[in-house]
Amino acid sequence: MSSKRKVSNPLALAVMALLYERPMHPYEMVSTMRERGKHESVRLRYSSLYSVVDALQREALIEPREVVREGKRPERTVYGITGAGREEFLDWLRELLREPVKEYTQFAAGLSFIAGLPPDEAAELLGERVRLLEGEISEMRSHIDEVAKQFELPRLLLIESEHELILKEAELEWVRGLVREIEDGTLEGMSQWREIHSELEKARAEALDERENP
Amino acid sequence: MSSKRKVSNPLALAVMALLYERPMHPYEMVSTMRERGKHESVRLRYSSLYSVVDALQREALIEPREVVREGKRPERTVYGITGAGREEFLDWLRELLREPVKEYTQFAAGLSFIAGLPPDEAAELLGERVRLLEGEISEMRSHIDEVAKQFELPRLLLIESEHELILKEAELEWVRGLVREIEDGTLEGMSQWREIHSELEKARAEALDERENP
DNA sequence: ATAGATATAGTCGTTTTCGACTAGACGATC
DNA sequence: GATCGTCTAGTCGAAAACGACTATATCTAT
Numbered sequence: 354m355s356s357k358r359k360v361s362n363p364l365a366l367a368v369m370a371l372l373y374e375r376p377m378h379p380y381e382m383v384s385t386m387r388e389r390g391k392h393e394s395v396r397l398r399y400s401s402l403y404s405v406v407d408a409l410q411r412e413a414l415i416e417p418r419e420v421v422r423e424g425k426r427p428e429r430t431v432y433g434i435t436g437a438g439r440e441e442f443l444d445w446l447r448e449l450l451r452e453p454v455k456e457y458t459q460f461a462a463g464l465s466f467i468a469g470l471p472p473d474e475a476a477e478l479l480g481e482r483v484r485l486l487e488g489e490i491s492e493m494r495s496h497i498d499e500v501a502k503q504f505e506l507p508r509l510l511l512i513e514s515e516h517e518l519i520l521k522e523a524e525l526e527w528v529r530g531l532v533r534e535i536e537d538g539t540l541e542g543m544s545q546w547r548e549i550h551s552e553l554e555k556a557r558a559e560a561l562d563e564r565e566n567p
Numbered sequence: 568m569s570s571k572r573k574v575s576n577p578l579a580l581a582v583m584a585l586l587y588e589r590p591m592h593p594y595e596m597v598s599t600m601r602e603r604g605k606h607e608s609v610r611l612r613y614s615s616l617y618s619v620v621d622a623l624q625r626e627a628l629i630e631p632r633e634v635v636r637e638g639k640r641p642e643r644t645v646y647g648i649t650g651a652g653r654e655e656f657l658d659w660l661r662e663l664l665r666e667p668v669k670e671y672t673q674f675a676a677g678l679s680f681i682a683g684l685p686p687d688e689a690a691e692l693l694g695e696r697v698r699l700l701e702g703e704i705s706e707m708r709s710h711i712d713e714v715a716k717q718f719e720l721p722r723l724l725l726i727e728s729e730h731e732l733i734l735k736e737a738e739l740e741w742v743r744g745l746v747r748e749i750e751d752g753t754l755e756g757m758s759q760w761r762e763i764h765s766e767l768e769k770a771r772a773e774a775l776d777e778r779e780n781p
Numbered sequence: 782a783t784a785g786a787t788a789t790a791g792t793c794g795t796t797t798t799c800g801a802c803t804a805g806a807c808g809a810t811c
Numbered sequence: 812g813a814t815c816g817t818c819t820a821g822t823c824g825a826a827a828a829c830g831a832c833t834a835t836a837t838c839t840a841t
Contacts, residue, residue: 362797363676370680380820394675399821400799408797429820446684449677450692453699453735456672461608462577463663464727466584470660478664485667507756513678516741521667523737527730542721576827594790613791614829622827643790 358445360408366449367395368405369414369442372434376418379406380429390500394513406432414438460524471550472543476535479528486525493518572659574622580663581609582619583628583656586648590632593620594643604714608727620646628652674738685764686757690749693742700739707732 358365371382379402386392409415410432418433434442467475497514500506508515534540572579585596593616600606623629624646632647648656681689711728714720722729748754 363671363673366676366680370683373683378820383820391679394671394679396671398799400801400823401797403821404797442683446677446680447688447692449673450681450684450689451695451699453696453703453738454673456670457577457608457610458670459577459663459668461727461730462580463660464730465605465608466580466660467664467726468723469584469587469656470664474661475664478661481665482667485665489667507759509682509754509756509760512681512745513675516675516678516738519737519741520734523733524667524730527733531726540723542723545721546723592790597790610828612829614793614831615827617791618827 358441359412360405360414362401362405363395364397364401365405365409365414366442366445367391367397368402368409369434369438369445372415372432373439373442376431376433378421378429378431379403389510390514394517409438412437414441468546468549471554472535472546476532479532479535483525483528483532486521486528490518490521490525493521572655573626574619574628576615576619577609578611578615579619579623579628580656580659581605581611582616582623583648583652583659586629586646587653587656590645590647592635592643592645593617603724604728608731623652626651628655682760682763685768686749686760690746693746693749697739697742697746700735700742704732704735704739707735 367386368382371377371385377385383392383397383399383402386395386397391397406415410417413435415432415434415438418431420428420430422428470478493514497511497518501508501511531540535543581600582596585591585599591599597611597613597616600609600611605611620629624631627649629646629648629652632645634642634644636642684692707728711725711732715722715725745754749757
């Protein structure tokens with residue numbers, strides 16, 4: 354069912370989705386995605402787009418329809434989706450909605466080694482994260498409201514932003530709790546954590562002392 | 568503050584974290600990460616590890632300490648962290664804990680184009696996702712309990728799994744709600760969504776009809 | 782005693798991905 | 812009419828990441 358995709362960059366899914374509606378040239382794909390806010394959910398870089406388009410064409414999932422030229426602007430190739438492309442798009446979409454995929458986040462990497470910092474500093478940094486997350490969340494909220502009202506987009510077309518929002522909110526709540534537990538010392542493992550770092554500090558102080566009084 | 572890292576793969580953070588404790592050779596890094604479950608939060612491939620180690624050495628964040636050989640096994644280079652490496656590790660760690668980073672998930676990409684499937688099918692796929700998520704969550708829970716009891720690891724050292732768990736739970740709750748709203752038709756935009764697909768179906772039926780009765 | 786499985790310890794070539802750069806068109810502004 | 816910034820529309824080379832593959836050692840069950 355979920356055999357390896359020949360073109361696996363999610364941007365390829367977006368390209369096929371757009372061409373499913375109507376033929377376009379690459380630059381138009383970019384502007385359309387931007388208009389609809391899809392660049393918030395699918396990483397979009399020109400350099401990746403052109404190579405993804407090439408790869409899709411190589412696999413015969415899309416095909417060039419015509420080459421147009423306006424004035425002295427560079428030529429633009431208009432692409433359309435093929436039958437195989439439609440199938441691949443739907444199959445991929447089904448897989449993405451159905452099967453959870455393990456993702457590695459930057460924050461999880463940081464959390465994995467949090468014990469490398471002294472607890473007080475960690476709590477402070479996480480406290481700052483709480484503030485930053487609060488800001489991002491309220492910005493996202495007003496952004497969603499704005500877009501929904503201004504362009505009369507139904508919730509359905511902004512569903513991925515809602516998903517992102519609830520994940521951020523869940524993280525916020527969790528980090529708040531974590532900070533509290535570090536601050537009041539109820540997190541399991543706190544004593545060892547403090548000990549390690551106070552010993553490190555003592556060692557540093559002694560080393561400094563020795564250098565000053567040899 | 569958050570200037571571009573010379574080596575940006577989170578695996579490099581893990582390598583520095585390990586060498587912060589004591590010198591090791593690459594293969595030992597892998598086994599240590601596996602033992603501690605860090606391969607669940609930091610993507611770990613041999614092929615990436617060796618190039619990350621090379622890059623770290625190039626940047627003088629780590630350095631070879633000795634080359635040992637046991638029997639006929641290939642030589643193993645033992646690396647240690649440098650002063651610059653310690654600094655880079657701490658600075659990076661601080662940044663990761665403090666600053667939320669925008670991440671692009673596969674599921675968000677799928678959600679972005681959910682309207683490409685008919686609502687009934689989408690609801691069914693998401694329902695299946697709910698079941699799969701439930702399974703993953705209960706597995707994670709028992710896995711955390713098991714590891715914590717068997718190795719007496721305090722919660723602090725499993726904190727990144729807890730983070731992953733609460734994110735999965737939040738997604739589960741949200742997807743459950745979404746399925747309900749699609750099924751009972753209360754999701755805003757449902758009528759257009761249904762219309763588009765019933766028209767597509769009609770068109771398909773007509774095309775088929777014409778081919779059969781030319 | 783030995784076949785087969787698992788653990789150890791990587792290498793290699795290809796494909797992806799990205800960041801930096803280019804370059805004309807067009808409108809506004811001084 | 813020179814210049815400044817922004818929009819349109821990409822190209823290019825380097826770096827990163829991955830999957831597939833290799834090869835020996837050691838354990839284990841028959």
